[in-house]
Amino acid sequence: MKEDILYGINPVREALRGNRKAFELFVQTGGTDQRIAKLATLAEEKGVAVRRRERADLERLAGNPHHQGVVLKVAPFVYAELEDFLSNHMESDGGLFVLVLDGIQDPQNLGALIRSAACAGVQAVIIPKDRACGMTPVVEKASAGAVETVPVIQVTNLVQTLERLKQAGCWTFGLAGEASKDIYQADYRGNLALVVGSEGEGIRPLVRKHCDLLLAIPHYGGISSLNASVAGGIVLFEAARQRYTP
Secondary structure, eight states: OOOEEEESHHHHHHHHHSSSOEEEEEEETTOOOHHHHHHHHHHHHTTOEEEEEOHHHHHHHHTSSOOTTEEEEEOOOOOBOHHHHHHHHTTOTTOOEEEEEESOOOHHHHHHHHHHHHHTTOSEEEEESSSSOOOOHHHHHHTTTGGGTSOEEEESOHHHHHHHHHHTTOEEEEEOTTOSSBGGGSOOOSSEEEEEEBTTTBSOHHHHHTOSEEEBOOOOSSOOOOOHHHHHHHHHHHHHHHHHOO
């Protein structure tokens, strides 16, 4: 059976707490971090074998030195289905709240955006299959385990997906630096899909044409652009403030 490798305290914890099948937990020999001991206990309670390994062995398993003393073998990541998501959330209190990512290629940015989305109360994150980063161990580490708490949907055609979201009653708001309206002038309540573009080019022209409204983040200093994950986080929490503040 094919396996994925997760590493890091938070991704491993969320995977063990979730529904994803876990096979083996590898922990660093001689580690003194109490969080690792708690993860070992959680794994044993779920019937997951716990193995002790030297730090160099964990680094080789993870393919990365930033494993924090824990590596978990799990079943491959399973993307959610758009239609399943819509059928389950059409009647959700406060309306649909979706983040659509157009061409994010940096796994650190993708993980950070998923983490911000989970913290902001987003119900699903949608990513394209082509010309974009998919789910990898680096993404899962950067998300701090958020990929286990918010569905990630991978689609073949982002334009068609935006049209489907519109059919479901969503307004589609896109981030664009040249937009005449800024993010603090919009109403984010109700059914909403926020669209954030790639690190270099932003939202592609055809996707941009299918956004109901384009919004810019105001800048007050000498730098004219923001990192994609930072920009996404800013608009996500402005939306969350409006949606969840009485």
